[in-house]
Amino acid sequence: MRAPVYRYLGAKSGLFGLSVLEWAPLLLVAWAGMALDRPNSGVLVAALTYAGLRVASHGRPEGFLQHFFLWRTRQAKTGGRLSAAARGHAPRFPFADYGCRDRAARGDAP
Numbered sequence: 001m002r003a004p005v006y007r008y009l010g011a012k013s014g015l016f017g018l019s020v021l022e023w024a025p026l027l028l029v030a031w032a033g034m035a036l037d038r039p040n041s042g043v044l045v046a047a048l049t050y051a052g053l054r055v056a057s058h059g060r061p062e063g064f065l066q067h068f069f070l071w072r073t074r075q076a077k078t079g080g081r082l083s084a085a086a087r088g089h090a091p092r093f094p095f096a097d098y099g100c101r102d103r104a105a106r107g108d109a110p
Contacts, residue, residue, distance in 0.1 A: 018053060021066045026050055 033042010
């Protein structure tokens, strides 16, 4: 089936191989250099940061650094407890066995 709607699904998003979120540190470094009246140093550090980001993302899927940093931020914010059950504040019921509603493991009877 030929559908013209899907022709851009494989298109890369971003500029010079970096996503919009990966460009934020570069722009911040360049802006800091201009704010400190050191624009040449700011551009040099931004270029080195760009090269470092390109090396770090070489061979990785598109958007890897973005997802990696957001995952680490969420992990730090929640204290390493990423599942909703682990983050919950409700106490467990102490007067009965704790049963999980998930699917039983192979060989176990329901």
